[in-house]
Amino acid sequence: MMVALRQSLQQSSVRSLNSVCLLMIIAALLALPFADFRIYSVDPWSELSRIGMGLLLPGWQQPLSLLQAIVHTIAFALLAVAIAAPLGLLLAMVFRWRVVRLFCAAVRSVHELFWGLIFMQLYGISALTGLLAILVPFTGMFAKVFAEIFEQQSNTPAQTLPQAAPALARYVYTLIPQSLPALLSYTRYRFECALRSSAILGFIGLPTLGFHLESAFKQGYYSEAGALLWAFLLLIASIRYWLRPRLLPLYLLAAIWALPETVGFSSGGSLWRFISEDIWPTPLLQGDWPALAEWGAEMWQRQVWPGLLQTLLLTQVAVVLTGVVILLTYPLASRSLAGPWMRWPGRFLLLALRSAPEMVLAYIFLLLFGPSGLPVVLALALHNGGLIAFLVANASDAEEASRTRRPDDPTGLKRYAYVETPRRFPALLALLFYRWEVILRESAIMGLLGVATLGFFIDSAFEEIRYDRAMLLIVVGALLNMVVDTVSRRLRRSFAVAPV
Amino acid sequence: MTEDALLFRLTGVSHSYGEQPVLHGIDLCVRRGEKLALLGPSGAGKSTLLNLLYEQRPGECALQPQGGALVELLSVYHNIFMGGLDRVGTLASLWNLVRPLPAARRDITAMAHQLGLEEKLWHSVDRLSGGQRQRVAIGRALYRQQPIYLGDEPVSSLDPLQAQLLLSHVLAQHETAVVSLHNRRLALENFDRVVVLRDGRICCDSPAAALSSEQLDAWYLQASSPDGHPVAGTTDDDSWVIRTS
Numbered sequence: 001m002m003v004a005l006r007q008s009l010q011q012s013s014v015r016s017l018n019s020v021c022l023l024m025i026i027a028a029l030l031a032l033p034f035a036d037f038r039i040y041s042v043d044p045w046s047e048l049s050r051i052g053m054g055l056l057l058p059g060w061q062q063p064l065s066l067l068q069a070i071v072h073t074i075a076f077a078l079l080a081v082a083i084a085a086p087l088g089l090l091l092a093m094v095f096r097w098r099v100v101r102l103f104c105a106a107v108r109s110v111h112e113l114f115w116g117l118i119f120m121q122l123y124g125i126s127a128l129t130g131l132l133a134i135l136v137p138f139t140g141m142f143a144k145v146f147a148e149i150f151e152q153q154s155n156t157p158a159q160t161l162p163q164a165a166p167a168l169a170r171y172v173y174t175l176i177p178q179s180l181p182a183l184l185s186y187t188r189y190r191f192e193c194a195l196r197s198s199a200i201l202g203f204i205g206l207p208t209l210g211f212h213l214e215s216a217f218k219q220g221y222y223s224e225a226g227a228l229l230w231a232f233l234l235l236i237a238s239i240r241y242w243l244r245p246r247l248l249p250l251y252l253l254a255a256i257w258a259l260p261e262t263v264g265f266s267s268g269g270s271l272w273r274f275i276s277e278d279i280w281p282t283p284l285l286q287g288d289w290p291a292l293a294e295w296g297a298e299m300w301q302r303q304v305w306p307g308l309l310q311t312l313l314l315t316q317v318a319v320v321l322t323g324v325v326i327l328l329t330y331p332l333a334s335r336s337l338a339g340p341w342m343r344w345p346g347r348f349l350l351l352a353l354r355s356a357p358e359m360v361l362a363y364i365f366l367l368l369f370g371p372s373g374l375p376v377v378l379a380l381a382l383h384n385g386g387l388i389a390f391l392v393a394n395a396s397d398a399e400e401a402s403r404t405r406r407p408d409d410p411t412g413l414k415r416y417a418y419v420e421t422p423r424r425f426p427a428l429l430a431l432l433f434y435r436w437e438v439i440l441r442e443s444a445i446m447g448l449l450g451v452a453t454l455g456f457f458i459d460s461a462f463e464e465i466r467y468d469r470a471m472l473l474i475v476v477g478a479l480l481n482m483v484v485d486t487v488s489r490r491l492r493r494s495f496a497v498a499p500v
Numbered sequence: 501m502t503e504d505a506l507l508f509r510l511t512g513v514s515h516s517y518g519e520q521p522v523l524h525g526i527d528l529c530v531r532r533g534e535k536l537a538l539l540g541p542s543g544a545g546k547s548t549l550l551n552l553l554y555e556q557r558p559g560e561c562a563l564q565p566q567g568g569a570l571v572e573l574l575s576v577y578h579n580i581f582m583g584g585l586d587r588v589g590t591l592a593s594l595w596n597l598v599r600p601l602p603a604a605r606r607d608i609t610a611m612a613h614q615l616g617l618e619e620k621l622w623h624s625v626d627r628l629s630g631g632q633r634q635r636v637a638i639g640r641a642l643y644r645q646q647p648i649y650l651g652d653e654p655v656s657s658l659d660p661l662q663a664q665l666l667l668s669h670v671l672a673q674h675e676t677a678v679v680s681l682h683n684r685r686l687a688l689e690n691f692d693r694v695v696v697l698r699d700g701r702i703c704c705d706s707p708a709a710a711l712s713s714e715q716l717d718a719w720y721l722q723a724s725s726p727d728g729h730p731v732a733g734t735t736d737d738d739s740w741v742i743r744t745s
Contacts, residue, residue, distance in 0.1 A: 154569070156565045156567070156569035157569040157570065157571050157582075159554070159563055159565060159569060160562075160563050160564065160565065160569050160582070160583065160637075160640055160641070160644075161582055161583070161585055162583070162584070162585055162586035162587075162644060163558045163559050163586070164559070164586035165585035165586050165593075166585070166589070166590040166593070168590050168594070169585050169590050169593040169594070170585070172593070172594060172597065173571065173574070173578065173581075173582045173585060173593070173597075174571055174582070177571045177572070177573040177574050178571055178572070178573075180573055
């Protein structure tokens with residue numbers, strides 16, 4: 001298929017883009033009847049109005065505990081990135097080794113929340129669990145992206161170095177300074193992601209914003225929930241004002257000091273026992289092959305296949321819906337379509353969608369529609385659509401600023417259809433395929449909220465202390481993720497578009 | 501000449517980038533002690549040929565690629581220091597980014613003085629002019645301290661006087677040199693052998709003493725005048741730059 005795609009690209013680039021889109025849309029339409037989209041809630045609108053009131057009239061009884069949740073959220077994110085970025089940099093330097101590539105692909109294909117659930121079995125609800133849950137997958141992502149950034153650099157400076165120069169010195173004198181701006185800007189973006197991850201770790205019990213958010217919603221304290229959402233939005237929107245390089249050492253020290261103490265069981269399970277016994281099915285440890293086959297068959301039939309199928313179906317629908325959200329919302333925030341002033345409300349909307357973690361959006365929709373695929377798909381499409389639409393609108397504005405406008409350019413809807421959208425489309429599609437694997441990971445963890453994706457079965461397996469089942473499901477999810485990652489990379493390469 | 505005096509030997513070498521052929525059947529030997537100027541119109545394959553030579557003896561060559569291959573965010577000092585990374589350990593080279601090593605600092609300050617860069621030594625190179633950048637690149641090649649120098653248009657952004665001074669300095673510091681140039685007077689006055697490339701083939705390989713500026717012009721002008729006669733008007737007023745079109 002890839003070869004055919006590439007050939008057709010040489011004939012007409014628009015045809016290949018359109019055929020890829022058409023395939024994705026057909027797949028999504030086929031997925032619709034099989035995915036669970038029932039609306040359980042009797043009266044979603046009254047719930048919605050109460051949440052809306054909460055957002056309009058936020059209030060908080062104990063400002064100290066809100067502050068503490070914010071501090072914990074920042075502390076986890078900051079320390080995890082401070083450790084993961086240098087580790088990722090080191091791994092990126094040896095990324096040509098297949099072992100390293102595989103290791104990085106494996107650790108980043110498991111979602112932060114699943115890592116959180118795993119480490120929780122070992123270290124309880126502790127600072128260590130929160131840190132490891134973020135920094136393990138983030139190290140893999142840093143390594144991959146940093147290695148990609150290195151690949152894009154010119155190799156001529158390295159050619160002028162002595163052959164015998166030590167490998168580390170080569171990197172430190174050429175590739176790292178060459179790519180420093182790109183490395184730093186990606187690290188900044190990852191810190192924003194880490195704040196979101198840190199916040200939603202609260203959903204599995206860590207004392208971050210998500211914890212308070214969940215309990216506020218559960219108890220129906222909507223003005224408190226509104227205050228938490230606003231706090232999170234402001235936290236993300238103001239990153240560039242408070243995250244100053246000079247203040248970083250101070251922040252890091254403060255973060256270490258502010259890490260929460262261990263709650264719950266602090267004895268910690270034995271790591272070795274966990275790895276050598278707990279995560280393997282008993283029949284395998286006993287060498288009872290028929291029983292193992294039975295265990296496998298039952299797992300496949302009852303949990304792996306249904307979970308996998310729902311995850312894939314929801315992902316497919318969510319990806320296409322994300323595309324729709326992008327096409328609908330990016331004009332609201334672009335200067336040439338919305339105008340220099342009217343774009344600000346649009347930009348605020350996109351920033352809000354981009355800042356809110358998918359999990360939190362899904363949780364709100366869940367209150368409205370009940371535990372089906374609908375909240376999941378809506379949340380994924382809105383968050384990812386807002387994120388990409390923001391970048392697309394920025395690219396449009398950058399072009400607007402760089403070139404002198406033609407006086408005969410069309411305006412309004414015609415401009416949208418004939419100038420802006422065709423120009424943005426390849427980059428938009430590349431970004432969408434970049435997010436594909438992210439959407440897949442996210443729709444898997446949405447199971448933690450009660451939707452029947454992989455995460456649902458993983459969560460119940462952990463609850464029943466059946467680590468063997470949990471591990472099998474996590475590994476299946478990770479493998480699926482790696483497959484999607486590969487397919488998306490090939491698709492992106494076949495239309496040869498660099499992401500903006 | 502004995503066999504071990506032969507540094508580079510290319511016999512019937514062709515090279516292409518993807519489907520784009522760049523060099524066809526190149527035969528070239530370079531002996532120890534030779535100073536060879538490589539001339540030819542842009543796109544003739546000079547840079548590719550230099551890279552092929554570099555690959556034969558990467559451990560003994562100081563390469564100065566076109567454009568200088570500088571690292572923008574590092575200072576002039578560090579850009580020059582990079583040439584000597586094999587003479588210090590990893591830790592020392594890392595420390596040098598924080599605080600310059602005294603010995604290297606002494607050597608490179610002296611070199612910067614020669615290159616006219618002493619005032620810019622601690623500026624990052626992205627703020628320098630084209631000529632200053634080229635002098636930094638020359639500094640790095642000199643600091644490599646190798647017997648062979650491979651330069652790709654190493655003095656193209658310098659004024660004629662500086663170009664002559666620095667080129668002769670670089671040639672004096674290296675036992676053997678292969679340098680691509682566009683300036684035929686520099687080629688004839690500083691080198692003992694001239695090789696002209698056109699369309700990926702060697703069309704002239706001769707001792708510099710046997711060539712004149714007019715003869716060299718002819719090789720360039722053939723590209724635009726099919727009958728091979730030098731076009732009238734290439735007279736002495738622009739005698740130090742070779743016309744490429």
